[in-house]
Each structure stands twice: as structure tokens, then as C-alpha cells.
Amino acid sequence: MKIKKKLFFICVVLYCLISLSNKELKAQSSVSVGFGVPEFFHAGYRFHKEKMGFGFSLGLLPSNNEFVISGRAGFLYHFYGKRKYSLLKPWYVNPGVVYNSVEINSHLEQYFILDLRIGREFSLNHSFGIFTELGVACILWESVTEKNFSFAFDYDSPFIPSINLGLYYRFPEGCNCPKPRKY
DSSP, rough: OOHHHHHHHHHHHHHHHHHHIIIIIOEEEEEEEEEEEEEEEEEEEEEEEETTTEEEEEEEOOSSOOOOEEEEEEEEEEOOOOOOSSOOOSSEEOOEEEEEEEEEETTEEEEEEEEEEEEEEESSSSEEEEEEEEEEEEEEEEEEEESSOTTTEEEEEEEEEEEEEEEEESOOOSSSSOOOOOO
């Protein structure tokens, strides 16, 4: 029951962020799904105004005995390249912060992580595309209660690799930012 309440809360927060950005910010926006470290399996939302944007994602790592959750917020700056279906440059930097939580009964591990990435989007058509990101993450804060097990993503070092792959859908309606070209 505890897990269902947390998942419901996550869905409400994500819905509120999407509603706010579409109604108030009038930005070009996209939703995505993917897998990464330290985000795990995640769903995300990004909105752009010209070259800059912001992104949020919420992730889970399915497991039998554990409840593993991740949240990430990042800033995007598109800086280089050209692509066929959009005027947004495909190369971008994506620095952000990540919160990870691992819960097993009375055991709880929490991490606050600085995540620095460089990424590239590949447009498949006017709406769909894939993205890939690579970088480094640094653990800024860690809280461990009753650490007596081995977790698959146990952070032994303060620096860990950061990687992310995913698929996105960009909504056609947006702001005064670069629009997809029609051929």
C-alpha cells in the first residue's frame, strides 16, 4: 500500500508540471521514456524556449524486495549542429540534480547527486526522436540507515558514470521557439 501512495504522488506531481508548462509557459515541450544511471527506468518531460530548456523525470527500478525511486531536474542548452526536422540544435548540455531513494522494510538509503551530461537528439520525424546522454555524476549527500545488504547500484565511489538513452515525443504546439521545417 505504501508503494501505491508514492506512485500516485509521483503521477500527480508529473501531471501538475505538464499542465503548468503547457498553460503558463507556452514552451515547446516533449515527453520521453528511457533508461539511465542514476535515473533507472524513467518517464520525463522537457520544455524549451529557443535554445534553453528545463527537464524533469521520475524513475523506478523494479525489484522484488526493494522500492527504488529516482527524480531528476535539469537545465538544457542546445548549442551545436543542424537537423532535418527541427531548428533546435541537436547537441546540448544537460546539468542537473538527482535524488535517489532505496527502501527495504526499515532500511533506507538516500542520495543527492550532481549530474553533468552532454547529449544529442536524433529526429526520426517532426514529432518523434531518440536521445542519448553521457556524463559524470558526483554524490553530494548520502544518508544510509541500517546498511546490511548489497544493492546492484551501490555507490562505492563519490564519482559514478552517468548515461541515459530514450525515446521522445515533441508536441507540435509551442512557443516562439524554432519550429519544425515542413518539406
